[in-house]
Amino acid sequence: MRYIDKLPDPKGEAAVLGTFVHRILEDLLSLDASDRSVDAARALARTLWDETRDDDDFLGLGLSLEDTTSFMWKAWRLVERYFSLEDPTAVDVVRAEQELSVEISGVPFFGIVDLTERVPSGLRVVDYKTGKSPAARYVDDKLSQVWLYAAALAETHHEVSEVRLMYLTSGPIDRPIDAEAVGEAVDQYRLTWDLLCQSIDAEHFPHKTGPLCNWCPYVDLCPEGAAEAERRYGPRS
Numbered sequence: 020m021r022y023i024d025k026l027p028d029p030k031g032e033a034a035v036l037g038t039f040v041h042r043i044l045e046d047l048l049s050l051d052a053s054d055r056s057v058d059a060a061r062a063l064a065r066t067l068w069d070e071t072r073d074d075d076d077f078l079g080l081g082l083s084l085e086d087t088t089s090f091m092w093k094a095w096r097l098v099e100r101y102f103s104l105e106d107p108t109a110v111d112v113v114r115a116e117q118e119l120s121v122e123i124s125g126v127p128f129f130g131i132v133d134l135t136e137r138v139p140s141g142l143r144v145v146d147y148k149t150g151k152s153p154a155a156r157y158v159d160d161k162l163s164q165v166w167l168y169a170a171a172l173a174e175t176h177h178e179v180s181e182v183r184l185m186y187l188t189s190g191p192i193d194r195p196i197d198a199e200a201v202g203e204a205v206d207q208y209r210l211t212w213d214l215l216c217q218s219i220d221a222e223h224f225p226h227k228t229g230p231l232c233n234w235c236p237y238v239d240l241c242p243e244g245a246a247e248a249e250r251r252y253g254p255r256s
């Protein structure tokens with residue numbers, strides 16, 4: 020629906036909030052290390068807020084004045100939380116918000132890496148997360164993203180030694196580089212690509228229902244998803 024039919028995909032509050040916080044952290048980490056203070060972050064937040072509040076995605080949320088204030092506080096609390104998790108003046112930034120467009124195992128890959136930083140072991144790739152951290156059984160799924168970043172960076176001759184999912188709500192999930200995990204993530208990525216190509220050739224796109232159907236922007240166009248949402252959460256209004 021999003022990529023083939025190109026139907027509108029209005030962003031939810033969590034996504035808009037995440038983008039706003041990511042921009043603050045990106046600009047903060049782009050400053051000289053000694054300038055990365057809370058006051059600097061506050062000044063950046065003010066500047067970026069002027070852009071965010073006029074952005075179509077934010078306007079599309081239709082927030083009331085009260086909800087807008089709540090949105091701003093939620094964003095700022097995440098930034099404050101960041102400072103409690105990490106001293107940004109000690110981060111040895113290699114690149115922030117790096118766009119990667121490569122082929123991994125012959126499959127096109129595009130991603131935006133939040134941060135690569137020098138660490139004692141070599142190079143760490145970091146993805147900042149503004150949502151809540153996953154239950155233990157889902158951590159491996161979540162890590163597949165940074166394993167793929169490691170594979171993509173290897174294509175650009177940057178060997179990653181560690182990966183980090185930095186959950187601003189709860190703290191980092193760190194792993195040393197694991198060739199087997201990278202290989203599994205790449206295999207899964209290639210399998211997904213193959214299935215996608217088969218779907219495009221056959222013009223058949225099977226639904227994959229799950230707990231998030233209730234929040235899917237296309238649920239009203241998707242009988243299977245609507246039924247799943249009702250089964251899980253009761254009648255939809």
Ligand code: SF4
Binds near residue numbers: 228232235238243245
């Ligand atoms: S409602 Fe569920 S199954 Fe349907 S498109 Fe959305 S996520 Fe997929």
